[in-house]
Amino acid sequence: MNKDFILRLTKYKRLIHKLKALGFEKVFSNNLGDAIGVTPALVRKDFSILHLSGNKRGGYNIDMLVEEFDRILGGSEQQNVIVVGCGRIGTALMEYTGFSTDDLNIVAGFDQFPEKVNNPTKVPVYGMDKLQDFIRENNIKVGVIAVPDAEASRVLDMMVEAGIRGVLNFAPVELKCSKYQCETSCEIQNVNIALELEHLFYQISTQDIN
Amino acid sequence: MNKDFILRLTKYKRLIHKLKALGFEKVFSNNLGDAIGVTPALVRKDFSILHLSGNKRGGYNIDMLVEEFDRILGGSEQQNVIVVGCGRIGTALMEYTGFSTDDLNIVAGFDQFPEKVNNPTKVPVYGMDKLQDFIRENNIKVGVIAVPDAEASRVLDMMVEAGIRGVLNFAPVELKCSKYQCETSCEIQNVNIALELEHLFYQISTQDIN
Numbered sequence: 001m002n003k004d005f006i007l008r009l010t011k012y013k014r015l016i017h018k019l020k021a022l023g024f025e026k027v028f029s030n031n032l033g034d035a036i037g038v039t040p041a042l043v044r045k046d047f048s049i050l051h052l053s054g055n056k057r058g059g060y061n062i063d064m065l066v067e068e069f070d071r072i073l074g075g076s077e078q079q080n081v082i083v084v085g086c087g088r089i090g091t092a093l094m095e096y097t098g099f100s101t102d103d104l105n106i107v108a109g110f111d112q113f114p115e116k117v118n119n120p121t122k123v124p125v126y127g128m129d130k131l132q133d134f135i136r137e138n139n140i141k142v143g144v145i146a147v148p149d150a151e152a153s154r155v156l157d158m159m160v161e162a163g164i165r166g167v168l169n170f171a172p173v174e175l176k177c178s179k180y181q182c183e184t185s186c187e188i189q190n191v192n193i194a195l196e197l198e199h200l201f202y203q204i205s206t207q208d209i210n
Numbered sequence: 211m212n213k214d215f216i217l218r219l220t221k222y223k224r225l226i227h228k229l230k231a232l233g234f235e236k237v238f239s240n241n242l243g244d245a246i247g248v249t250p251a252l253v254r255k256d257f258s259i260l261h262l263s264g265n266k267r268g269g270y271n272i273d274m275l276v277e278e279f280d281r282i283l284g285g286s287e288q289q290n291v292i293v294v295g296c297g298r299i300g301t302a303l304m305e306y307t308g309f310s311t312d313d314l315n316i317v318a319g320f321d322q323f324p325e326k327v328n329n330p331t332k333v334p335v336y337g338m339d340k341l342q343d344f345i346r347e348n349n350i351k352v353g354v355i356a357v358p359d360a361e362a363s364r365v366l367d368m369m370v371e372a373g374i375r376g377v378l379n380f381a382p383v384e385l386k387c388s389k390y391q392c393e394t395s396c397e398i399q400n401v402n403i404a405l406e407l408e409h410l411f412y413q414i415s416t417q418d419i420n
């Protein structure tokens with residue numbers, strides 16, 4: 001399955017849950033397409049790959065879609081996440097209430113100076129000495145890295161060693177799982193905000209030339 | 211030019227500036243490849259497209275690369291950015307000192323309740339009534355959207371109308387430039403943190419099946 005297809009599936013799933021919460025009973029491929037930013041034809045193609053059928057007049061049945069997407073993408077049991085580095089980005093993530101609509105739950109934060117963290121939330125913040133036990137005891141699979149760039153790869157190794165399988169990294173370094181440590185592979189998604197901004201400037205400057 | 215190539219160019223440029231600051235005089239394609247996360251062959255291919263030559267024994271000359279990349283990607287005059295929505299994400303961006311190493315400069319924040327914003331930085335925060343004049347008077351080309359999802363598309367229209375050409379959007383909605391307003395196109399880059407996390411969970415669950 002290619003990454004774009006999976007990303008679209010995740011977007012369909014979230015959208016369908018929101019539509020169900022709004023009381024929708026049916027939805028058409030062009031509504032789904034507009035909301036996700038793709039053509040209705042691609043929606044129909046994706047759905048036919050998943051053997052989901054609707055009809056021209058009535059569209060797709062929302063309850064059927066919710067059930068099918070939960071089956072395909074995994075049900076909506078809470079997906080627990082930890083945050084390592086409770087500074088500006090880390091605490092913004094811990095305070096965000098929007099994650100619960102997507103069945104995401106930040107269960108703990110970790111920091112080298114836990115007593116200095118300004119944490120108005122109920123999410124507990126621990127020192128780094130508790131990180132690996134917490135990951136193993138609570139079977140945590142996904143974590144966020146929000147520490148300074150120089151610390152990120154060391155923190156990654158600690159997380160992977162304890163059993164983390166997926167990492168969302170905000171530090172501006174290209175993190176790679178040091179192969180020798182990974183019996184199971186670890187998916188790393190880098191979010192580099194400065195790079196995204198620079199990329200926007202570059203795209204604008206090339207438009208002006210063309 | 212395809213997007214991946216541009217993204218690599220931006221990464222090369224930032225890396226080369228950092229190496230120069232560290233006092234490097236030469237660099238080999240395998241160092242560049244390791245730091246960016248690509249093969250040395252791809253580095254050499256990218257550089258030959260740009261007519262940048264090095265030699266097998268000595269590698270590439272850093273000063274030559276800095277000059278060439280500033281020419282290709284635009285010099286390092288400050289790239290000014292505004293932030294609309296000065297809540298958790300918005301203030302984290304305004305407080306971040308790391309942008310200056312990439313010649314990025316957050317020059318102002320805008321919020322519907324500017325007096326409520328907790329802003330320990332020197333970056334001024336204004337009400338939304340000042341947004342469009344500020345964009346026009348300071349020729350701002352890039353902005354960040356960090357308002358709630360229901361507000362994002364209205365805020366985008368205000369920004370594009372005033373001349374913004376590139377937007378980094380954190381609100382979890384697929385923003386599209388409403389075509390009728392765009393004489394010039396507007397590049398929109400969506401950063402959806404919840405989706406990235408869900409995508410990691412999905413990738414892990416599919417690994418377990420295979």
Ligand SMILES: NC(=O)c1ccc[n+]([C@@H]2O[C@H](COP(=O)([O-])OP(=O)(O)OC[C@H]3O[C@@H](n4cnc5c(N)ncnc54)[C@H](O)[C@@H]3O)[C@@H](O)[C@H]2O)c1
Nearest residue numbers: 085086087088089111112146147148149170171302303306
């Ligand atoms: N704030 C932004 O807008 C922004 C923008 C782009 C990139 N980033 C990147 O995101 C990351 C986080 O940024 P921030 O602004 O939240 O930083 P921050 O300095 O506010 O927070 C970093 C936190 O990490 C903790 N820490 C440092 N070393 C640690 C270690 N070895 N183990 C555990 N905890 C450790 C610190 O105690 C601190 O609480 C950085 O890598 C930064 O470059 C941030």
Ligand SMILES: NC(=O)c1ccc[n+]([C@@H]2O[C@H](COP(=O)([O-])OP(=O)(O)OC[C@H]3O[C@@H](n4cnc5c(N)ncnc54)[C@H](O)[C@@H]3O)[C@@H](O)[C@H]2O)c1
Nearest residue numbers: 092093096295296297298299321322356357358359361381
């Ligand atoms: N905090 C996170 O970790 C996180 C994670 C994922 C997504 N997001 C998304 O990022 C965006 C920002 O999140 P946040 O946590 O910083 O939110 P927040 O509620 O802390 O801040 C939002 C700010 O926007 C301002 N605002 C609201 N409507 C406005 C309008 N019409 N014009 C100008 N300002 C307006 C508010 O006054 C507030 O200061 C949201 O869309 C959120 O869904 C945040």
